Amino acid sequence: MGIRKGATPALQSQVGRLTALLPSVELARDELRRQGPTLDEKAVHRMARQLGAEVLATRTRDLQRYRDGQLPAGLEMAGHHIVAQMDGGRVRIRTQVEAKKRKGVKSRRKIRVEWREPKLLILYLSDRKGRMLRGTRPWIDGTMNGPDHLMELLAFHLHRLGAAQAKTVSFVSDGAPWIWNRLDWVVRRVGLDAKRTERILDCCHAVHHISLALQALGLAEAERTATYRTLRHQLRAGRSRDVVATLRTMAEGQPLDSEVWTEIEYLNKHEPHLRYDWFGYRGRPLGSGAVESAIRRVINLRLKGNGIYWKEENAEAMLALRAAVLTGRWEETMERTQAAMARDRRRDWQWAAPDIEAELNSDAVIKPPMAQPEPSEQSEAIAA
Numbered sequence: 001m002g003i004r005k006g007a008t009p010a011l012q013s014q015v016g017r018l019t020a021l022l023p024s025v026e027l028a029r030d031e032l033r034r035q036g037p038t039l040d041e042k043a044v045h046r047m048a049r050q051l052g053a054e055v056l057a058t059r060t061r062d063l064q065r066y067r068d069g070q071l072p073a074g075l076e077m078a079g080h081h082i083v084a085q086m087d088g089g090r091v092r093i094r095t096q097v098e099a100k101k102r103k104g105v106k107s108r109r110k111i112r113v114e115w116r117e118p119k120l121l122i123l124y125l126s127d128r129k130g131r132m133l134r135g136t137r138p139w140i141d142g143t144m145n146g147p148d149h150l151m152e153l154l155a156f157h158l159h160r161l162g163a164a165q166a167k168t169v170s171f172v173s174d175g176a177p178w179i180w181n182r183l184d185w186v187v188r189r190v191g192l193d194a195k196r197t198e199r200i201l202d203c204c205h206a207v208h209h210i211s212l213a214l215q216a217l218g219l220a221e222a223e224r225t226a227t228y229r230t231l232r233h234q235l236r237a238g239r240s241r242d243v244v245a246t247l248r249t250m251a252e253g254q255p256l257d258s259e260v261w262t263e264i265e266y267l268n269k270h271e272p273h274l275r276y277d278w279f280g281y282r283g284r285p286l287g288s289g290a291v292e293s294a295i296r297r298v299i300n301l302r303l304k305g306n307g308i309y310w311k312e313e314n315a316e317a318m319l320a321l322r323a324a325v326l327t328g329r330w331e332e333t334m335e336r337t338q339a340a341m342a343r344d345r346r347r348d349w350q351w352a353a354p355d356i357e358a359e360l361n362s363d364a365v366i367k368p369p370m371a372q373p374e375p376s377e378q379s380e381a382i383a384a
Contacts (some may be wrong), residue, residue, distance in 0.1 A: 002338055012051050013334050019048035020321040023227075023302065051320040052317020055333060056349030058340040059141075059320070063351060066156045069369045076318035077158075078165035080133070081126040081283075084154060085172045085291035086179050088117040090297040092309040095142070095229060099295050114308045118142055118319060122294045123157060127172070130285035140294050140323040144316045148353035155189040159369060164191045171196045172288050174205040175270060184358045200290040201273040213247050213263035217254070236286075238277030240243030242267050298322050316349075 002009040014037070018028040029044045039047075042216070064069040094241045097110040121143035125133040132138065141158060143149045160366045165171055171193055180199070186199055210231050214224045227250075231243050244267050276286055302322050303315055310318070322332040359366060 002341065007047060009334075009338055012047050013330075015039070016043055016051035016321055017325055017330060019044060020318060022304075022326045041302070044177075050347070051337075052321050053313070053347040053349055054273050054321045054341050055324070056317055056339050057347045058337045060349045061340060061344075062160070065154050066369055069209060071160055071369065073164060073369075074160050074162040075165075076121075077125065077161045077163045080166055082129070082166045083121065083126045083157075083172060083290070084121065084123050084158070084169060085288045086119065086121045086150065086154065087174065087288060087295060088176070089121045089295040090115055091118050091144075091299060091303045091315055093312050094118070094290050095312075099227065102201050114213070116144060116312075116315075118144050118299055118303070118315065119147065120291060120295055120298065120319075121150060121154050121157070122291045123289065124281075126285065130171060130281040131284050132290070137314075137328045138290070138294075139329075140327050141370075142298070142319050143325065144312050144319070145353065146303060147182060148356045149351075151182045151186055151310070151356055154343045155186045158186070158190045158192070164193075164368070166196070168173070168198060169283050170200060172200045172202060172285055174202050174288060175266060175290075175359070180359060182222050182356045182360075185360055185366060188366040189368055190322050191378055196221050198279070198284060200279055200284060200286065201270045203276060203286045205224060206267065206270070206274060207243060209263045209275045210235065210243065210247075213251075213260045213267075216258055216260040216263065217250055235274065238275050240241075240267060240271050240274035244271070245247045251303045258323055294323075297326055 001147065007015075013031065014035075016027070018031050019025060020029060022028045025041055025045050025048070028048075029041050032039055032044065043206060062071060065333060092113050092114045094113045096113045097112050109236060120140065122138050122140050124138040125136045127133045139161070141153055141157060143153060148350075158164075158169070171183055186192075187194060211228055214228055216232075217224075219227065226353050231246060234240075234246075244264060245265050247260070247267070251258070256258055298319060303318060304311065324330050
């Protein structure tokens with residue numbers, strides 16, 4: 001029945017929800033007392049930690065089913081325009097340092113606190129103007145692990161939501177190589193049609209690199225401002241080749257190790273992802289504002305702050321709980337978690353991600369999972 005240590009599933013859900021919504025465990029404890037349950041701070045922290053571990057364990061089991069080809073594709077994304085955005089934030093993680101014990105001497109536990117980058121993804125259905133489709137909710141997930149873990153999570157969610165049957169899938173992100181170097185693997189693993197996928201570089205990041213290139217040239221402020229406005233207008237009009245050609249002409253005579261050549265090479269490398277005129281005509285988003293907002297709401301407003309640092313497992317658990325609350329998917333997450341825990345109470349949630357870059361560089365064929373919904377269900381969803 002899910003009752004443990006005198007707490008019912010309903011109480012556990014209430015505690016986890018308030019802990020994820022409010023800035024601290026203390027405030028969650030006080031709010032619980034106002035609503036009825038009287039719990040001490042340790043009990044609130046323990047219940048939230050256990051619930052988060054169960055949510056992560058359920059996600060890991062579904063991911064393993066996806067790997068084994070036993071997870072059928074869903075229908076939520078069938079027949080829609082899909083936008084997928086990825087980015088990273090910053091959180092302080094603490095680890096315990098092993099200190100030498102001396103006989104008869106009591107010493108405090110020493111910890112090491114370091115900055116880590118939690119990686120986040122957001123998926124949503126898009127309208128004809130590149131905005132979130134009215135009446136729908138996004139899907140947000142993330143991990144404290146590396147880029148291979150996040151990209152496998154992205155492939156997992158795209159599959160379980162039926163992205164292979166979508167009209168288009170647009171990947172929007174900044175210029176981080178850990179994202180762009182792994183998108184081919186995601187497309188093949190999910191079984192997406194390459195002709196119906198688009199890759200868009202966030203316009204603000206592209207414009208920023210123009211500013212850095214002009215700054216490296218050492219132009220006067222008035223000339224730099226006027227040139228920047230002209231090149232920014234050309235870039236947003238889809239004339240990225242003209243922008244690169246202009247910068248090359250201006251950079252003639254600069255040493256090869258100058259920063260201006262680095263920025264020019266950056267823009268030249270992303271030339272296929274800078275067709276903002278065509279993307280705008282097709283109604284695609286030109287920026288990654290959705291994932292930037294998700295990082296602020298999910299990570300910065302709860303996991304990041306002065307004097308706040310986490311154990312890695314607690315940070316990942318809180319990230320999962322807060323994402324479920326803010327996307328309005330708390331009830332379905334709890335139902336899926338409780339059903340999984342009724343079959344198996346283990347809370348093992350960590351997994352080893354594949355080496356995506358090694359698979360892309362090898363001759364191995366990256367196959368999509370075989371499990372698919374019934375053809376009749378697919379056709380009905382696409383028609384709807």
